[in-house]
Amino acid sequence: MNSVFVICEIDEGKIADVSLELLTKGRTLSNTLGCKLEAVVLGHKLNGVEEELFPYGADVVHIGDDKRLDPYTTLPHTSVITGLFENEKPQIGLLGATPLGRDLGPRVSSALKSGLTADCTALEIGDHEDKKEKKSYKNLLYQIRPAFGGNIVATIINPDCRPQMATVREGVMKKEIYSPTHKGEVKTIDVNKFIKPEDTVVKVIERHMEKGRVNIKNSSVIVSGGYGMGSKENFEALYELADVLGAEVGASRAAVDAGFAPHDRQVGQTGVTVRPKLYIACGISGQIQHTAGMEESAMVIAINNDSAAPINKVADYVITGDVMDIIPKMIKSYKKNSK
Amino acid sequence: MGLKIIVLAKQVPDTRNVGKDAMKADGTVNRAALEAIFNPEDMNALEQALRLKEKYKGSKVTLLTMGPGRAADIIREGLFRGADDGVLLTDRAFAGSDTLATSYAISCAINKIKEVDIIVAGRQAIDGDTAQVGPQVADKMNLPQVTYAEEIYSAEKGKIVVKRRLDRGVEKVEAPLPCVVTVNGSAPACRPRAAKLLMKYKHAKTISERQNESEDYLNLVNDRPYLNINEWTVNDVETDDNMLGLSGSPTKVKKIENVVFQAKETKVLSDNEGDIDELIKELIDNHTLG
Ligand SMILES: Cc1cc2nc3c(=O)[nH]c(=O)nc-3n(C[C@H](O)[C@H](O)[C@H](O)COP(=O)(O)OP(=O)(O)OC[C@H]3O[C@@H](n4cnc5c(N)ncnc54)[C@H](O)[C@@H]3O)c2cc1C
Ligand SMILES: Nc1ncnc2c1ncn2[C@@H]1O[C@H](COP(=O)(O)O)[C@@H](O)[C@H]1O
Numbered sequence: 314m315n316s317v318f319v320i321c322e323i324d325e326g327k328i329a330d331v332s333l334e335l336l337t338k339g340r341t342l343s344n345t346l347g348c349k350l351e352a353v354v355l356g357h358k359l360n361g362v363e364e365e366l367f368p369y370g371a372d373v374v375h376i377g378d379d380k381r382l383d384p385y386t387t388l389p390h391t392s393v394i395t396g397l398f399e400n401e402k403p404q405i406g407l408l409g410a411t412p413l414g415r416d417l418g419p420r421v422s423s424a425l426k427s428g429l430t431a432d433c434t435a436l437e438i439g440d441h442e443d444k445k446e447k448k449s450y451k452n453l454l455y456q457i458r459p460a461f462g463g464n465i466v467a468t469i470i471n472p473d474c475r476p477q478m479a480t481v482r483e484g485v486m487k488k489e490i491y492s493p494t495h496k497g498e499v500k501t502i503d504v505n506k507f508i509k510p511e512d513t514v515v516k517v518i519e520r521h522m523e524k525g526r527v528n529i530k531n532s533s534v535i536v537s538g539g540y541g542m543g544s545k546e547n548f549e550a551l552y553e554l555a556d557v558l559g560a561e562v563g564a565s566r567a568a569v570d571a572g573f574a575p576h577d578r579q580v581g582q583t584g585v586t587v588r589p590k591l592y593i594a595c596g597i598s599g600q601i602q603h604t605a606g607m608e609e610s611a612m613v614i615a616i617n618n619d620s621a622a623p624i625n626k627v628a629d630y631v632i633t634g635d636v637m638d639i640i641p642k643m644i645k646s647y648k649k650n651s652k
Numbered sequence: 653m654g655l656k657i658i659v660l661a662k663q664v665p666d667t668r669n670v671g672k673d674a675m676k677a678d679g680t681v682n683r684a685a686l687e688a689i690f691n692p693e694d695m696n697a698l699e700q701a702l703r704l705k706e707k708y709k710g711s712k713v714t715l716l717t718m719g720p721g722r723a724a725d726i727i728r729e730g731l732f733r734g735a736d737d738g739v740l741l742t743d744r745a746f747a748g749s750d751t752l753a754t755s756y757a758i759s760c761a762i763n764k765i766k767e768v769d770i771i772v773a774g775r776q777a778i779d780g781d782t783a784q785v786g787p788q789v790a791d792k793m794n795l796p797q798v799t800y801a802e803e804i805y806s807a808e809k810g811k812i813v814v815k816r817r818l819d820r821g822v823e824k825v826e827a828p829l830p831c832v833v834t835v836n837g838s839a840p841a842c843r844p845r846a847a848k849l850l851m852k853y854k855h856a857k858t859i860s861e862r863q864n865e866s867e868d869y870l871n872l873v874n875d876r877p878y879l880n881i882n883e884w885t886v887n888d889v890e891t892d893d894n895m896l897g898l899s900g901s902p903t904k905v906k907k908i909e910n911v912v913f914q915a916k917e918t919k920v921l922s923d924n925e926g927d928i929d930e931l932i933k934e935l936i937d938n939h940t941l942g
Binding site for chain 2: 423428466471474517518519590611614620629630632639645
């Protein structure tokens with residue numbers, strides 16, 4: 314039975330969270346299908362990287378270690394993955410919907426003529442009956458994603474071409490250790506077989522990356538602000554509340570677009586998906602693209618001066634009033650009661 | 653030496669205003685039910701192309717769009733802002749295309765245009781949010797790609813230098829020409845329509861749009877060939893029919909559902925200190941906080 318493959322990404326010298334999330338999901342899929350889960354890592358100086366992957370259930374780790382694979386550029390990575398997939402014939406190939414995954418995925422799927430579904434929020438195994446062609450398919454990958462600005466959810470399938478490829482955003486799937494003692498096999502990719510001289514024509518001349526990205530996804534309490542916060546200065550009140558509560562600050566897209574908060578704090582369909590214990594939405598109207606990224610929070614408090622704001626529908630507690638008036642009261646109350 | 657630049661632009665339904673009848677029973681989009689707009693990031697792409705045209709004298713910007721007849725609006729919009737001409741690729745054979753079949757059809761049209769230096773696309777279209785067509789066109793044409801471009805610094809001596817915007821930083825890359833560049837929404841906004849160009853191209857039409865026009869209009873187009881918007885069907889480009897439309901699309905839509913919210917039991921509080929204090933105490937007591 315052909316395997317499920319996860320193309321892993323390296324972030325600051327470690328396997329990126331989104332790749333571990335995909336391995337966790339991939340493990341479930343391969344258990345359902347009764348096949349192996351295989352991981353691919355490309356880069357340079359990858360010694361020991363397999364140890365990070367085995368606990369998440371990888372049965373095989375393919376490693377391509379070469380100077381030409383770091384920093385990432387499209388063509389050498391495409392050639393290696395395409396070549397590997399042509400040999401290994403995975404039934405499923407998954408990538409993170411990161412800048413890298415969304416650069417590499419389409420290129421590989423085009424080369425393999427395999428089709429690719431972007432930004433899936435759920436992956437399931439199921440059957441399909443094609444009534445017109447009178448064909449039935451068993452155990453296809455249901456690639457489930459929001460479409461049309463999040464107003465509908467579509468299930469996409471890929472009946473005839475392999476691999477069935479999909480990208481998934483960071484934070485959408487849960488990351489879970491499969492077994493701390495799980496071990497698999499390491500296979501070294503002979504990259505010279507795949508990388509062509511003309512693959513290295515694109516050169517990275519300069520690169521400035523910020524270190525230590527904010528990671529709102531792993532925070533158990535999130536204080537999130539929207540356009541209703543009014544200004545970047547007012548957003549400071551949220552940082553203060555977050556600081557007191559031991560929380561992280563999130564934001565809506567309108568707040569990010571207005572420059573109140575940086576993009577890596579954006580929650581929602583085109584930001585990160587979060588499911589904290591508590592989500593406090595301050596001055597956020599609650600459009601579907603925002604709620605798509607936070608509705609699984611265990612508890613939601615909505616603070617809005619409009620008592621009919623849509624966010625109230627997904628909230629456990631609604632406080633109607635001015636955020637700038639309410640936040641200081643919360644800070645004061647928490648300081649008093651937490652002692 | 654001037655550059656030959658192609659801008660890929662898509663007419664998209666304005667997904668910010670979607671009603672119930674947005675999808676047809678076969679799972680494809682019911683475009684008729686929605687307002688059609690110029691895909692926002694394709695506007696950023698157009699601006700980059702126009703800047704190159706200003707910088708390198710003798711350059712030519714051609715807008716290429718694949719879509720139904722009314723997508724000619726996109727080309728006119730581009731002409732009003734400074735593009736030199738446009739191609740509408742339209743045929744029933746392209747209907748139902750996924751990104752792979754779309755990229756294939758677009759790459760066939762570009763092959764017909766020939767000797768292209770740069771293909772600029774938007775990063776992604778707001779109807780599907782896939783960001784696949786740019787890279788897949790590059791693959792079909794066997795060209796390098798530079799995605800998430802924020803600024804094209806230069807395109808000379810067979811090389812393009814581009815600033816890319818990534819999640820957490822920026823990168824400056826150099827690629828050989830010809831190549832495909834996809835432009836990010838964080839790139840400069842497109843210039844507005846120019847009044848002079850609006851006057852000039854107001855009556856630009858495709859051959860289908862000209863069908864019901866008066867004799868006078870047709871004479872006008874004869875005198876002013878720039879009023880012709882090229883319209884190509886599947887017969888005008890060299891294609892392998894198996895790679896087009898639904899049959900050339902490996903991905904199929906199995907099911908479409910409207911998003912429904914699970915109703916929650918909501919407690920409404922006032923903004924007075926007492927109410928807020930009660931809530932915070934409760935959250936501390938049940939260990940949600942602290
Ligand atoms: C394809 C697509 C993808 C998108 N992806 C995302 C995404 O990932 N994340 C996201 O968030 N959005 C996304 N959006 C945008 C989304 O549709 C909304 O536009 C956005 O979420 C609105 O942000 P907001 O609620 O902060 O602003 P607004 O809708 O302007 O709401 C502001 C709210 O603040 C309240 N308010 C104003 N003043 C005060 C005050 N003093 N005190 C209390 N309340 C006040 C108002 O009553 C209002 O409810 C996307 C849109 C599209 C089309
Ligand atoms: N039908 C089309 N006609 C012209 N350009 C397109 C078309 N579809 C996609 N594109 C280009 O490809 C980019 C990415 O589209 P998408 O992969 O659909 O998100 C868009 O921003 C356009 O520049």
